[in-house]
Amino acid sequence: MLMQDIRFEEGLNACMNCGVCTAICPAAEFYNYDPRQIVDIVQSGDNDEIEKLLKSEVIWYCGECMSCKTRCPRGNAPGLVIMALRGLSQDLGFFVESEKGRQQLAIKRTVGESILSTGYCVYIDMLTPPLHPEQGPNWEWVYENRKELVNRLGGNYKGSGPGILRKIPQESLDELKKIFEVTGALKRYEKIESSSMKKAEELNLQLDETNDNEYFRHIYKTNNGSHTKQ
Amino acid sequence: MKIEGKRAIWSEYQKEIADDRYFYVRSCIRQNFFPGSEVAFLRIMREELGKDVYEHPCHTTCSGIGYHGDVVPVETAMTVVARQFALMTEAGYKNYVPSCITSFGLYTEILETWHHFPEVEGKVRKQLKKATGREFEIPENLAHASDVIYKFRKEIGAKAKYKLVNKNTGEPLKVVDHIGCHYSKMFPLKGVGGAEYPYVLAGMIEEWGGQVIDYPERRHCCGFGFRQYLVQANRGFSIACSKQKFESMQPYKPDMIITNCPGCPMFLDRWQYVINEMEGKTYGCNGEGIPVFTYEEVAGLVLGYDPWDLGLQMHQIDCEPLLEKIGYEYDPEKKYEINGTVTKINSHSLLNI
Numbered sequence: 001m002l003m004q005d006i007r008f009e010e011g012l013n014a015c016m017n018c019g020v021c022t023a024i025c026p027a028a029e030f031y032n033y034d035p036r037q038i039v040d041i042v043q044s045g046d047n048d049e050i051e052k053l054l055k056s057e058v059i060w061y062c063g064e065c066m067s068c069k070t071r072c073p074r075g076n077a078p079g080l081v082i083m084a085l086r087g088l089s090q091d092l093g094f095f096v097e098s099e100k101g102r103q104q105l106a107i108k109r110t111v112g113e114s115i116l117s118t119g120y121c122v123y124i125d126m127l128t129p130p131l132h133p134e135q136g137p138n139w140e141w142v143y144e145n146r147k148e149l150v151n152r153l154g155g156n157y158k159g160s161g162p163g164i165l166r167k168i169p170q171e172s173l174d175e176l177k178k179i180f181e182v183t184g185a186l187k188r189y190e191k192i193e194s195s196s197m198k199k200a201e202e203l204n205l206q207l208d209e210t211n212d213n214e215y216f217r218h219i220y221k222t223n224n225g226s227h228t229k230q
Numbered sequence: 231m232k233i234e235g236k237r238a239i240w241s242e243y244q245k246e247i248a249d250d251r252y253f254y255v256r257s258c259i260r261q262n263f264f265p266g267s268e269v270a271f272l273r274i275m276r277e278e279l280g281k282d283v284y285e286h287p288c289h290t291t292c293s294g295i296g297y298h299g300d301v302v303p304v305e306t307a308m309t310v311v312a313r314q315f316a317l318m319t320e321a322g323y324k325n326y327v328p329s330c331i332t333s334f335g336l337y338t339e340i341l342e343t344w345h346h347f348p349e350v351e352g353k354v355r356k357q358l359k360k361a362t363g364r365e366f367e368i369p370e371n372l373a374h375a376s377d378v379i380y381k382f383r384k385e386i387g388a389k390a391k392y393k394l395v396n397k398n399t400g401e402p403l404k405v406v407d408h409i410g411c412h413y414s415k416m417f418p419l420k421g422v423g424g425a426e427y428p429y430v431l432a433g434m435i436e437e438w439g440g441q442v443i444d445y446p447e448r449r450h451c452c453g454f455g456f457r458q459y460l461v462q463a464n465r466g467f468s469i470a471c472s473k474q475k476f477e478s479m480q481p482y483k484p485d486m487i488i489t490n491c492p493g494c495p496m497f498l499d500r501w502q503y504v505i506n507e508m509e510g511k512t513y514g515c516n517g518e519g520i521p522v523f524t525y526e527e528v529a530g531l532v533l534g535y536d537p538w539d540l541g542l543q544m545h546q547i548d549c550e551p552l553l554e555k556i557g558y559e560y561d562p563e564k565k566y567e568i569n570g571t572v573t574k575i576n577s578h579s580l581l582n583i
């Protein structure tokens with residue numbers, strides 16, 4: 001299954017374990033993370049080890065910047081290998097076995113749902129100041145005045161026709177939905193939901209369809225502090 | 231390495247950039263955080279350069295943040311992109327211009343994959359047909375919107391009302407360029423100047439009178455890292471990456487930062503605010519922040535556009551110190567004016583905090 005992912009053919013070719021990818025990797029500077037080791041395990045083809053990897057924290061540390069691709073002497077892309085592992089971890093339901101993996105539900109329910117409901121990965125209405133304190137006080141003003149401000153700058157907030165932050169026509173959203181169905185994204189979404197439901201029960205945390213419940217808050221905010229170098 | 235040596239290296243990495251008739255696709259992030267930048271791009275292309283740029287009302291996200299957030303499978307992302315290509319084909323265009331580096335990286339990755347694995351392209355064609363009934367042609371030319379501005383940097387320079395020069399000293403402004411990882415780290419040949427010496431922004435800076443700063447962490451990631459920012463528990467990674475860059479650039483005393491990607495300027499702007507809140511630290515001169523701009527904003531400033539039409543009031547770090555350095559004529563009192571009403575008091579605090 002792993003080997004069927006096109007990114008393995010693209011991303012992995014006779015790794016010589018030199019560690020250049022780890023040396024350039026920003027995630028390896030911050031987290032207890034070593035892309036070289038992951039490539040090594042995948043290349044070994046040891047299924048038990050790969051399964052352990054799919055249930056582990058380490059596959060979720062990469063930032064997918066692809067700096068490793070530029071420098072690898074063999075032209076490998078550990079970042080692409082990681083992406084394939086993450087896909088598999090979700091499709092097999094293993095992602096809920098790690099703190100970082102469980103966060104996939106939050107990404108599915110924010111970005112994932114936004115794509116289908118708005119046609120944008122993010123839409124300004126989602127970026128509320130309480131959820132985004134890091135956006136700073138000026139963002140509070142932007143958010144409060146978003147419609148008038150976007151339009152004053154020449155945008156088309158929720159309007160018809162082309163333009164910035166326009167409403168994407170329902171027929172286009174229907175096409176996206178159909179693409180998601182035909183190509184397996186909806187199946188992945190369902191698997192993320194059902195595995196998370198099971199995990200929430202196991203952890204005794206309440207989870208419903210909203211983003212305001214114990215389990216969602218838990219996965220969105222919890223950091224047990226064991227992930228980083230310091 | 232001496233600057234001449236670097237020039238020799240980047241000159242090997244020149245890419246073909248179409249010169250008219252563009253099919254423009256918007257960026258989710260740029261529309262939300264820098265709407266004035268996309269407006270400025272179209273104004274420059276259409277009004278200053280007289281080019282044909284078409285925007286299809288039915289185009290959508292490329293799904294790139296979902297793809298790199300790992301919830302959208304690769305086959306899905308490819309088919310969403312194929313639909314965008316179909317809209318281009320139906321509209322009679324061949325030159326595809328995305329406004330986002332994540333998108334540009336995704337398009338490049340997909341086109342490379344199809345090139346090496348034609349059976350994957352065939353499968354995507356079938357899936358798109360099944361889902362939407364549409365068919366597509368592969369673009370003849372793929373250029374990021376900044377590539378196009380780079381191509382016309384001299385024409386823009388010829389119309390310049392302002393230069394990136396300190397009006398008081400006559401010295402060129404010291405400018406940090408930030409390219410965005412997905413521009414050329416995966417496929418160096420697809421970016422102007424390649425992965426190690428990207429010249430897309432440096433070319434604009436030099437043409438418009440500024441001086442590019444070469445500092446140790448120039449190529450380091452801004453720290454977006456997709457899930458590393460999208461989930462609150464992971465944001466320490468994101469801020470640590472930006473901080474590493476600020477610490478590394480500070481000794482060179484940058485006057486401003488110019489960015490390629492729509493996400494990076496948001497992070498480089500907001501994380502300066504957060505670091506200041508956490509540690510009381512600032513990285514610009516005189517205890518100020520370093521103002522951060524998109525390349526469209528800088529092109530607009532060079533052409534003399536009103537900073538409040540460019541959307542510079544949406545930044546957390548104030549742009550005014552930079553405007554003063556250039557000797558820009560603008561009305562500070564109009565900063566927070568919307569439809570004739572002042573909606574916020576301009577505190578004139580340098581960090582705007």
Ligand code: SF4
Nearest residue numbers: 015016018019021072
């Ligand atoms: S840089 Fe390439 S060859 Fe070296 S360890 Fe990493 S993946 Fe393997």
Ligand code: SF4
Nearest residue numbers: 025062063066068079
């Ligand atoms: S893509 Fe991932 S593994 Fe590669 S350098 Fe970036 S963070 Fe590291």
